Amino acid sequence: GQVFLNLVVNAAQAIREGDAEHNEIRIDTRLDGARAVIEISDTGAGIPxxxxxxxxxxFFTTKAIGVGTGLGLAICHRIVTDMAGELTVRSELGKGTTFSVALPVAETDHPGVAARLLPTAPVVDARIGRILVVDDETLVGTSVKRILKSHDVHVLSNAKEALARCVAGEAYDLILCDLMMPDMTGMELHRELMRVGPRMAGRMIFMTGGAFTPEAREFLITRDHIEKPFNSADLRRLVQRHLTGG
Incomplete structure (x- = not known):
């Protein structure tokens, strides 16, 4: 889910360019009693x-201005904690960092089975839509495009570019937009679209890993949104509901 995506992206950003033979991102998994442990390690610069x-x-970040918001690891920590898990870090300057996610193993009626997959009704894409996805995490945009592959999906990583396209006259049946982004947030994009193109503003669905500010929480009260990490069936149902006016 979003936790592992964020941790892998952070690991990639921690590694300096060059010296490809020695750079490494490693993912290890193991069982530790009643917990599943997933470790993501990098050979980056390490954390002081x-x-x-x-x-x-x-909002704490060591990245350059404009590169990150400082929300990624805080969101990861909240998600893992909400699942009765633990997110920890080990780091050594000049050698790298390891993030460890420990989650309780699901209880089932059958010994040796970690989880039971429940059948779900298939989601039928009744109407094909032209959809704009706006998320500063490129991998998130790519994943959403894959989930909605039966639609005409366009992916952008910058809300200002999304605004420019809408102002230039490009029309979309739906805009899936991340709430918190650098340069321009999803809330700011919505506000600008309300000013220059209110019809497009009314077609926005917000994707969020957590509303940490009072402004963000109040904003989402009256607007459609989906919480990260979301599953493909929920996203496709939400999209179809909007496209069909349900």
């Missing part, structure tokens, strides 16, 4: 010990 205790704080 004086700030390692703050990396799960909202």
């Amino acid at each position: 010990p004086e700030i390692v205790g703050r990396i799960f704080d909202a």
